Amino acid sequence: MTNQEMVQNPKLLKKIISLQNNFTDDKQNCLYEELYTSKLLLPVILNDGDKISLIKITDIDGNDYIPAFTDWENFYLNSNTVNKAQAIVFNIYDYFKLLNSDSDITGIVINPYSHNLVLSRGNLKFLEKSQENIQKGEQISVGLPKEYPHLFVENCKSFFEKDSSIKSAFLLQTVRDNKISLLLVIETPNIEVVFSKLNKYAEKFLDNNQILDILSLDTPLGKNITKEYEPFYKRKN
Template sequence: MEEHETIKNPKLLKTVYNLKKNYSIEKEEEFYKELRISKYLLPIIIKSNNKIAIVKINDASGKEYLPSFTDWENFQLVNDGMNKTQPMVFTFYDYIKLLDSDLGLNGLVINPYSHNLVLSRENIQFSKEFPANIEKGNKVSVGIPEKYPHLLVNKCKRFFSKECSVECAFLLQMVKNNQISLLLVIGTKNTEEIFPRLDKYIGEDLANGEILDIVALDSEFGRNVTAGYTPFYKK
């Protein structure tokens, strides 16, 4: 059996599943721990002059990423049309070196044809520093609200549809220090204007005693808590 066929990452895939199911700092720490120690399969093409060409993938907006496969089964989902793609065993730090050498790359995608977990450069930088970024004793868990506030979501959608600067929005439930609140994560470059207007617009629709926290997607916290979740609004 060749080396690439022995690459399997059941522990990493389990942490991906747990993280997507119900976010918590502890689950995120486990994910980054497995991410750093795992080996992956990078698709390459060996050209006639024996030079190696790395296969890249693009998202819907044309941004380039490095594909990262956790096992041979997922790697076989690659279809180059001519079966020229071959696997090369890579560590997480090998990927970092590639990203550092090509600033046109936006990050990497784990199992793009199945799990499709996108890690931006910011996520990867965060993983290198994790868990130094976590305050000891500060436990936070995030997930989908048990009682989904459809009226609030619909009102947010109406507001966002009139605001061209809002690209996307996520609604989650956050539990911090035993206090439950709604967490609205918004992708916009105009936070100073949007946030106070939105807070005023939806404030009267919050249930008695209900807390709503609004944070920017373009922040370390915003990017990490939304990993694996689907936005309820997208421009």
């Protein structure tokens, strides 16, 4: 257990439960947005020669789905998973690649032994296409903040100095569907831990009407939108 990478998705779980209790398009879109930055656990079987076999879940109609677990607790709910499988930490982009490489896969199922949220191939294609559109600038415009939040930036720098895993950070402004928000793009291998701590810490340094999104630099979107900008924070070696 001590060697396991921390994988926790409290915000994703909250959005899954909210969507299942009362479906709306807005809640579904919020869930999709959260998936872009979530780490997930993919169960696999490691064969001789380090060859990997996917574990699939088949429904009563014979459709194959790939399971995705939001955390270790859900991963270990099924005894067969514990006994046979190992876990690979994946993100939604990795799942896109799996679906594109195997046309027989119908979709993915998140936490099949608890929440059992099914995302069909159509759902995932929509997610993938939406992300491509964002990267092409068709749905979102990105730039530097018009009103620079100096207090927020200085306090972020102080926060980052205390966490050696944070290497750099960018602050941008996004406009999507006429909604303006700040986007903090962080270079760290521990984005979920940083996100959880920073989200609570940063709120007190933002105006009540300001929206803050946090994104890992180690994503296609993070790398793409920051390539023309300089980080406001860069750890000194």
